[in-house]
Amino acid sequence: MAENRYYGVRVEGAKYGVGFGSALAISISYTANHSILWAIIHGILGWLYVIYFALFRS
Template identity: 80%
Template sequence: MNEFRHKGGNTIIKKTINKGVSFGSVLAMVISYTTWKSILWAIIHGILGWVYVIYFIFKHA
């Protein structure tokens, strides 16, 4: 379902943000599970999303 509007650019921005949030959550869950081998921590970190990804980068880089 793609929506392209010339006057309503908000639809495209909302879809982009939603996809970015989803990707951040999945990335956080994969990093968490790979690091801690715990489904509970993966769920918690998935809720935090990009916050955990950025934390992980600073902590382990």
């Protein structure tokens, strides 16, 4: 029974992490490019765009 509870916590944490990464990517992209289309594309990429922006564009 303890295993099921641990698994539920991991799934919920991963779900919220992906949502936050997408929101962060959208806000960074729109601020940098002022384009809704690029913001949507970067929102799909999520954390990949956030890491790219942190390494190469800041």
